[in-house]
Ligand SMILES: NC(=O)c1ccc[n+]([C@@H]2O[C@H](COP(=O)([O-])OP(=O)(O)OC[C@H]3O[C@@H](n4cnc5c(N)ncnc54)[C@H](O)[C@@H]3O)[C@@H](O)[C@H]2O)c1
């Protein structure tokens with residue numbers, strides 16, 4: 128039987144592992160750092176740290192031994208924070224078997240290098256890009272752990288690999304689509320976190336649906352500009368990994384990025400928000416890498432600029448709003 132190792136027992140790692148276990152076409156083992164979480168998954172079929180009281184598939188097993196999880200795994204699913212992937216994978220790579228497919232669940236861009244997660248995975252592991260896939264789309268982990276219906280995109284440059292991944296994920300509540308536009312799928316996921324921070328700030332400031340829809344729509348326009356300038360197909364961004372994820376993330380109180388922004392917009396200081404955020408809000412750090420990519424390519428990304436200024440340069444939400452609204456008047460464009 129196909130073996131899948133899910134490396135990371137956080138929110139999305141756990142929910143995605145459960146999707147594959149529910150699909151029933153593969154044996155799934157989750158690697159987690161904390162023995163309490165590992166024991167709870169094995170003994171009570173529950174991850175109390177992230178989804179207390181929620182029943183996981185009893186066939187799902189867990190281990191705190193990375194080598195054991197990775198031994199003879201056909202698919203290695205990477206579910207850690209984007210900024211730690213390089214170090215995590217360096218520790219794991221010697222245990223990854225020869226023909227394994229790497230699957231990135233992450234939605235971020237590496238600080239310093241500006242690399243997408245599939246690029247980091249290829250570089251660190253030596254696994255060729257044809258065997259590196261990415262999963263993205265409107266996938267709030269809690270809803271999926273509750274087995275609510277959802278869709279996602281499985282992208283790989285080598286389409287048959289994306290289809291193999293699709294085959295082991297599909298179930299009555301989870302419908303995966305395939306794609307070959309890895310650049311577009313990954314950037315859609317990374318930039319939507321930045322836009323969700325901005326939407327959260329607007330919500331925290333007390334603004335309603337007009338402001339939120341404006342940010343989502345203009346956020347999509349700047350995502351398209353960046354992604355196309357880096358080689359993506361603009362149609363990818365109108366799909367699940369672009370518009371779909373923007374709508375889900377920017378509209379949901381479950382989103383860690385939107386929640387982070389909301390707290391900032393409601394008057395908390397950045398330090399206070401960081402202190403009470405335990406899960407990964409990728410957009411906070413990735414906003415800087417996204418903006419650096421925009422500078423390199425010449426893509427205009429005013430919302431991302433405002434988010435970076437609020438997250439890293441002490442710009443207040445009120446100042447960010449004033450700067451955004453007083454930009455020069457221009458015709459509306461989707462993309463360039
Ligand atoms: N949660 C979601 O709804 C969701 C959905 C889709 C994609 N994602 C993406 O999946 C990725 C992982 O997110 P998540 O929600 O599972 O995050 P999380 O914070 O819930 O879990 C992160 C996991 O990584 C582990 N980890 C390993 N090395 C680590 C290190 N050095 N520092 C910190 N943690 C380390 C943690 O122990 C934890 O199990 C992110 O890129 C996120 O954008 C999340």
Ligand SMILES: O=P(O)(O)OC[C@H](O)CO
Pocket residue numbers: 234264265266267268320323372375376381382383384385407408409
């Ligand atoms: O909780 P967030 O903000 O990381 O968003 C989760 C997922 O990426 C939604 O698709």
